[in-house]
Amino acid sequence: xxxxxxxxxxxxRPAEAGPVAHxxxxxxxxxxxxxxxxxxxxxxxxxxxxxxxxxxxxxTVPYLSYGRxxxxxxxxxxxxxxxxxxxxxxYYIVPRLCGVKLWSEKLGVATAALxxxxxxxxxxxxxxxxxQGLEYAELPLPLDILVVVAWIMxxxxxxxxxxxxxxxxxxxSLWYIMGTILWTAFVYLTGNxxxxxxxxxxxxxxxxxxxxxxxxxxxxxxxxxxAYYFIPKSSETPLYRHRLSMIGFWALSFVYVWTGxxxxxxGPISQWLQTIAIAFSLMLLIPVWAVxxxxxxxxxxxxxxxxxxxxLKFLMxxxxxxxxxxxxxxxxxxxxxxxxxxxxDWIPGHAHMAVLGCFSFFAIAGIYYLAPRLWxxxxxxxxxxxxxFWFIIMGGLGFFVTLWLGGFWQGWQWNNPAIPFxxxxxxxxxxxxVRFFSGVMIFLGIVMFAYxxxxxxxxxxxxxx
Amino acid sequence: MFSxxxxxxxxxxxxxxxxxxxxGLLTTVVPPLVDKSWGRPAPGLKPYTEIQLKGRAIYVRExxxxxxxxxxxxxxxxxxxxxxxxVDSPISTPDEFVYDKPHMFGTKRTGPDLxxxxxxxxxxxxxxxxxxxxxxxPGSVMPPFPWIVNDPVExxxxxxxxxxxxxxxxxxxxxxxxx
Numbered sequence: 001x002x003x004x005x006x007x008x009x010x011x012x013r014p015a016e017a018g019p020v021a022h023x024x025x026x027x028x029x030x031x032x033x034x035x036x037x038x039x040x041x042x043x044x045x046x047x048x049x050x051x052x053x054x055x056x057x058x059x060t061v062p063y064l065s066y067g068r069x070x071x072x073x074x075x076x077x078x079x080x081x082x083x084x085x086x087x088x089x090x091y092y093i094v095p096r097l098c099g100v101k102l103w104s105e106k107l108g109v110a111t112a113a114l115x116x117x118x119x120x121x122x123x124x125x126x127x128x129x130x131x132q133g134l135e136y137a138e139l140p141l142p143l144d145i146l147v148v149v150a151w152i153m154x155x156x157x158x159x160x161x162x163x164x165x166x167x168x169x170x171x172x173s174l175w176y177i178m179g180t181i182l183w184t185a186f187v188y189l190t191g192n193x194x195x196x197x198x199x200x201x202x203x204x205x206x207x208x209x210x211x212x213x214x215x216x217x218x219x220x221x222x223x224x225x226x227a228y229y230f231i232p233k234s235s236e237t238p239l240y241r242h243r244l245s246m247i248g249f250w251a252l253s254f255v256y257v258w259t260g261x262x263x264x265x266x267g268p269i270s271q272w273l274q275t276i277a278i279a280f281s282l283m284l285l286i287p288v289w290a291v292x293x294x295x296x297x298x299x300x301x302x303x304x305x306x307x308x309x310x311x312l313k314f315l316m317x318x319x320x321x322x323x324x325x326x327x328x329x330x331x332x333x334x335x336x337x338x339x340x341x342x343x344x345d346w347i348p349g350h351a352h353m354a355v356l357g358c359f360s361f362f363a364i365a366g367i368y369y370l371a372p373r374l375w376x377x378x379x380x381x382x383x384x385x386x387x388x389f390w391f392i393i394m395g396g397l398g399f400f401v402t403l404w405l406g407g408f409w410q411g412w413q414w415n416n417p418a419i420p421f422x423x424x425x426x427x428x429x430x431x432x433x434v435r436f437f438s439g440v441m442i443f444l445g446i447v448m449f450a451y452x453x454x455x456x457x458x459x460x461x462x463x464x465x
Numbered sequence: 466m467f468s469x470x471x472x473x474x475x476x477x478x479x480x481x482x483x484x485x486x487x488x489g490l491l492t493t494v495v496p497p498l499v500d501k502s503w504g505r506p507a508p509g510l511k512p513y514t515e516i517q518l519k520g521r522a523i524y525v526r527e528x529x530x531x532x533x534x535x536x537x538x539x540x541x542x543x544x545x546x547x548x549x550x551x552v553d554s555p556i557s558t559p560d561e562f563v564y565d566k567p568h569m570f571g572t573k574r575t576g577p578d579l580x581x582x583x584x585x586x587x588x589x590x591x592x593x594x595x596x597x598x599x600x601x602x603p604g605s606v607m608p609p610f611p612w613i614v615n616d617p618v619e620x621x622x623x624x625x626x627x628x629x630x631x632x633x634x635x636x637x638x639x640x641x642x643x644x
Contacts, residue, residue, distance in 0.1 A: 011471070051606075051608065052575075052606055055598075055599075055605070055606045055607065055608055055609075056609065059608050059609045060609070060611055060612075062612045065527065065528075065608050065610070066528070066531070066532075066608050067526075067527040067528025067529060067531055067532075067608070068527070068528060070528060070531050071528060071531075129526035129527065130526075131525060131526055131528060132525075132567060133525035133530065133567035133569070134567050134568075135572065159474075162474050163474065168472050169471055169472050170471060170472065170474065170477065175470065175477055175481075178474065178477055178478060178481065179477075179481045182478060182481060182482055182485075183481070183485055186485070186489065190489075190493065194493075195567075198497075198566075199562075199563060199564065199565055199566035199568065200503065200504075200559065200562035200563045200564070200565050200566070200568055201503045201559040201562055201568070202496075202497045202503045202504065203565075203566065203567065203568050204562075204568040204570050205492075205493065205496060205497075206493055207567075207568065209489075209492060209493050217485075246467055246468075246471075250467055250480075250484065253480075253481050253484040253485055254484040254485075254487070254488065255488070256488075257485055257488035257489045257492065258488040258491070258492050260492060260493075261492070263572060264536075264570065266538035266539045266540055266543075267536045267538050267557070267570060268536055268556070268557040268558050268559050268561070268562065268570075269559065270496060270499075270500045270502075270503075270559075273492070273496050273500075276492065277492075280488070339540055343534055343571075343572065343573055343574040344574070345575075347572065347573065348573075414542055414546070414574075415540070415542045416542070417541075417542045417545035417546055421546065421577045422602055422603075422604050422605065423604075425575075425576075425604060425605065425606060426604040429604075432606075
């Protein structure tokens with residue numbers, strides 16, 4: 001292998017802005033619509049958190065019952081907010097790293113329009129109870145097909161840009177974005193189409209392969225692509241090591257897909273498959289620690305920048321949450337730990353740390369960094385941006401930690417069959433109340449973030465750069 | 466090998482797919498071929514009737530599976546909690562779920578597991594419970610489902626489905642199932 005130092009020019013630094021003029025229309029449309037969904041779906045999130053405390057709330061309206069709002073919350077946040085925001089950021093990052101314009105801005109805008117049609121269709125379908133009954137794959141078949149079409153449009157545009165690139169060496173973020181597009185295609189087809197041909201345990205196995213890799217091979221690689229781009233950019237520091245990023249990427253590509261069955265530890269699925277899933281879950285520590293060490297070492301001597309750099313605050317706390325969530329994951333897969341935490345409220349605490357604490361933080365950081373640059377202006381309010389960070393992180397920590405404590409306690413109670421089940425429900429009431437108020441705090445942070453970006457866009461003035 | 470992927474998109478793409486497909490194929494396509502019990506119905510398992518399927522569709526539509534699992538795991542406490550009048554329930558096995566499409570194993574137990582609930586409570590109990598769960602179980606956080614109880618066809622289909630759960634194994638010694 002060639003020495004890393006030879007690769008310093010583009011291997012350790014995202015390319016500087018070249019002479020190419022980027023219109024960025026697609027990126028803008030994706031980012032603006034994703035922020036709208038972040039806010040709207042946030043209201044649904046608070047509503048379902050409230051239903052745990054006040055179960056009669058909106059109880060006689062079928063369209064607003066818990067069982068219909070929960071999939072809307074999950075799908076809305078995953079696909080309406082996070083994936084759309086990540087795609088918007090990719091539409092910005094890829095042309096810069098390639099030194100050329102986006103392959104087709106028209107195709108990009110059409111993709112953004114189609115994506116909004118899908119999300120609005122999902123809202124109608126899920127409230128009407130048109131639910132396919134598989135987690136993360138709730139959307140009915142016509143919408144699944146539209147998702148595939150939109151993904152192909154996204155892929156063509158990104159690969160088209162990469163094919164015409166000016167810089168030969170590809171920066172890490174480009175590998176991750178290419179990986180995301182390819183893996184997602186197969187993971188999505190497995191979870192939404194192959195499952196239709198199977199039933200029972202076989203279907204569950206495909207379902208968990210999809211659910212696990214929706215996070216592991218969609219949100220993780222595209223989230224890391226964003227972190228790899230914005231951490232060096234917003235701190236103006238080169239990446240620590242090129243080889244570490246390679247270890248992280250190739251280990252992730254090999255290890256992640258094996259772990260689906262760890263969602264059914266102790267369940268009715270072959271023990272040998274559970275053991276394989278556990279072994280590979282533990283191996284996840286390799287790519288995670290390689291990536292996290294690379295980011296931390298990049299910040300060496302630069303930590304003081306966190307004092308007043310809001311995007312960097314989001315990025316580095318996102319990295320800490322990434323480290324924590326990916327330590328929890330492998331540990332949960334151990335049979336002894338699973339016997340306590342599996343199926344409890346610990347799990348939503350863990351899931352929210354991954355999707356909100358880590359990947360949404362990366363996306364928010366990217367948007368805060370880009371908004372002034374995309375619209376050639378200044379951020380509406382730096383102070384408000386700082387407040388939004390503290391509200392989301394404090395609310396988030398309240399949410400995660402409370403559910404871990406509550407879930408662990410719940411798991412211990414379940415393992416003592418002398419305790420009637422309903423008593424384990426009553427025991428969690430105070431936990432759910434704290435979760436609700438933490439959720440309100442997160443939501444207030446989201447409102448500040450969304451308002452700040454919208455005010456930047458709408459009230460922009462041309463500043464002298 | 467991996468360094469080549471630095472400068473060549475074709476290498477990066479090819480290698481990323483090869484790495485992915487090794488695990489992808491070995492964990493999705495191979496297991497049902499190796500483990501035949503995934504597709505062979507249990508001796509006591511009957512295909513769902515039309516009315517039971519209708520009830521199952523309601524269970525899917527209302528998202529019951531977000532809060533109720535359907536698996537008695539290989540844990541002592543699970544077999545006790547799924548048990549009945551001091552008799553431990555058998556653990557769930559793949560052959561009991563062959564006709565389940567979509568599968569309803571679930572990931573979260575906000576409410577109790579339902580893998581052996583069939584035959585435990587009668588129609589009148591379910592009617593009252595669906596109308597307002599707290600009338601029968603104080604402290605419950607289950608939502609009320611008046612629109613199901615008020616529709617006789619929907620209600621009887623849903624109850625018909627619930628009464629099938631866990632019945633592939635005839636484990637209750639005096640066969641005291643609700644008829």
